[in-house]
Amino acid sequence: MISVVLIGAGNVATHLYHALNKAKNVDLRQWYNRSLPSIESYKNQVSITNNLNDLVEADVYIIAVSDDAVKPLSIALPFENRLVVHTSGSVGIHDLDKKHKRGVLYPLQTFSKSSELDFSNVPICIETLEKEDFKTLSTLAKALGSTYYKINTEQRQTLHLSAVFVNNFTNQLYRVAHEISDAKSIDFDILKPLILETAKKVQHISPYMAQTGPAKRNDKKTIKKHLKLLEHQDHKAIYQLLTNAIKKTHGR
Amino acid sequence: MISVVLIGAGNVATHLYHALNKAKNVDLRQWYNRSLPSIESYKNQVSITNNLNDLVEADVYIIAVSDDAVKPLSIALPFENRLVVHTSGSVGIHDLDKKHKRGVLYPLQTFSKSSELDFSNVPICIETLEKEDFKTLSTLAKALGSTYYKINTEQRQTLHLSAVFVNNFTNQLYRVAHEISDAKSIDFDILKPLILETAKKVQHISPYMAQTGPAKRNDKKTIKKHLKLLEHQDHKAIYQLLTNAIKKTHGR
Known part of the structure; x- marks a missing residue:
């Protein structure tokens, strides 16, 4: 006890x-x-x-x-x-x-x-x-x-920082998706199963192996289309930075 | 049938x-x-x-x-x-x-x-x-x-774009956390329950309401500490852009 x-x-x-x-x-x-x-x-x-x-x-x-x-x-x-x-x-x-x-x-x-x-x-x-x-x-x-x-303390501080990425920043991406879909009168519920499945996927395979999508494929046509579709500069900046990060991670 | x-x-x-x-x-x-x-x-x-x-x-x-x-x-x-x-x-x-x-x-x-x-x-x-x-x-x-x-077609294209944010981009944030924690010999397993809980949270409350963390609180001391801890310029850029996005969303 x-x-x-x-x-x-x-x-x-x-x-x-x-x-x-x-x-x-x-x-x-x-x-x-x-x-x-x-x-x-x-x-x-x-x-x-x-x-x-x-x-x-x-x-x-x-x-x-x-x-x-x-x-x-x-x-x-x-x-x-x-x-x-x-x-x-x-x-x-x-x-x-x-x-x-x-x-x-x-x-x-x-x-x-x-x-x-x-x-x-x-x-x-x-x-x-x-x-x-x-x-x-x-x-x-x-x-x-x-x-x-x-x-140890250094590892803990790194975990705290990593938690900001997987929690606060991830949640901000959900927020952006909410804003984008709201603007077209789309029910955010449609995205919820995908949000959950994305988190579930990395419970058993690495984020590296789990990656898919236009950035990983370097599908320039879709990336261009998406950037055109984005109306806010702030959203465009996030799209570009993370698209480039994915390309770099996957050697594109 | x-x-x-x-x-x-x-x-x-x-x-x-x-x-x-x-x-x-x-x-x-x-x-x-x-x-x-x-x-x-x-x-x-x-x-x-x-x-x-x-x-x-x-x-x-x-x-x-x-x-x-x-x-x-x-x-x-x-x-x-x-x-x-x-x-x-x-x-x-x-x-x-x-x-x-x-x-x-x-x-x-x-x-x-x-x-x-x-x-x-x-x-x-x-x-x-x-x-x-x-x-x-x-x-x-x-x-x-x-x-x-x-x-309709416009909504569907917007959903496809939103899916890139909540799936591919989110997964890239998981990847960054994996890189950061790997560099300090931290078991990525420690972050998995947080990843799952973050996704679960927005199943019943909005991402706006779900947000927490240093950027939302405008906790300058922690943000400065985190930026110092980040060793790669690419990670720093993501940290800064998303921190600013959260601050803007939450009126900081």
């Missing part, structure tokens, strides 16, 4: 709360947030506090707050030599105050407030300074149902 | 073959390809031919060949006044020889040779010149298990 204190009440913290609360072999001892009202509705399920001096003892303290708040919060914790981890993709492990045993538990997934997330779909990237702490965190990850990976 | 003759043996044609062959209420009468060897292995399941003069009578002739071959093939068909449709996203309906009753049956999906596709995940875009023919094609789409949409 691993005992945990959770710190913070944003998206990641709230999803962690639900997962920790549900997990067998996890004893969620306390939930801290500097503003109590945002976690008050949980007070019958877990001990809550907004006072760092009231924090109880636990095996792991999970700081799930905004990047800039990680360091000052780790300094403000009124104890030492306990395992304190943050959940950020871009904050270094050494940004945690060195009075603590330090670690990172970075869940690589997109968290929306609304829908509950199944942690079996949330890979957890673990970094620690001590082997023993890695063991604790990997046991915790397993208790959440997650797959875990040993990832 | 709708009787069909299938023409062509590429990716789309082969997937259509399997779906047509399996569908109740569809009588797949014949499969034509100019080269017989590529369909010879099916000769015990369906009548095959490489001679246009041998084509039997049917309610619908589906021309599933490369874009450039659609027109000459429709001219070469040795009959008239029958319903002849193509399956291309970018070829106009009037590119079919006017001696035929003409239509388009455009399945909007990514087709790989290897894996069999469930046509309930393949929206079919239908265009016809006559109402009666629309009825025939929508019945055929339903028999395949597909959702169908009435889509």
